[in-house]
Amino acid sequence: MIFFSADTKYAKAIYDDKNALIRPKVYVLGVLALYSLDENLLQGDIENLKEKAGKITHLSIANPKVAPYGVATKEVLENLDLNELFKDKIVLGENISVSVLHVDSKNADIAIVAYSLVSPINHPKGKTSIMTQSILAL
Template structure:
């Protein structure tokens, strides 16, 4: 895991507990919904702080931040938007770090549908394939890259259904509106394995790494709840949760 930034390390050394409780308002990529809920529950239990989360596609959250949304930090599903915010003077310099590396999975709610992912895609034996909008969601971009790597993008294009974000993409498959879909492994994993349906974990060399960066925004630079949350995200408790949902860390 990436070393804790000096600005955050002091909070880890003196303990997580805070003298004064504060509130934080954070924007989080939709793929990280389940682990973030678990992390926040643990963080709020260990501190007196409270955290309000807004989930959505990274592209939309970035646009909202640029338009003045009152978020104090962003946990994106890519590295590009946090880097842009930092470069544009909206993100706090040196606060950015990679909190998780995501995994893509071809998934179906049918327990017998996905046995051999590439073979299924080549066969066309499915009604619709759901992916997140690649213009807004890094997981959608990774899905397109995977289809290109398999040489199936052109053939499957007529069957594609695009969700606004990875959460909607999952819903399309979970409700049966699409037979299969490319979703985040964290959405279907429990106790180290796919908990329902069937899936094929996409090899990481089929798409660019889904490195997910977090950055503190100017609105949150003086908020102790935000600073301590970023330290917490790089600690052992959060790392254990992140790994439990199928993510890697640096």
């Protein structure tokens, strides 16, 4: 049986509990991206969100309790001291796809999701900005 996990922590826990024969291996690197229908919100990188906070009513992220990309997003927001600034503006999606739908339906101004989901080839509707400091081992 082959098991693919969306994060390395869960796979490592299974191995550490001796429920897997082979040590987990990273099979892909994930990249977070800002996604919005408003290109002006994406100028610069995530650090520029401080300047744009007044124009953002809702920021959608995947629920960190159930989604690895949500956990990664919370870590990035904390590391950049953006948690306090956006705490009352965060809208949780059940997963990253729901966060994209929040933006597409205009229920959020911007989302932080997996770049693979919103790359121009896969999702040409909105605009994206890759968060270069957020490469994740998955």
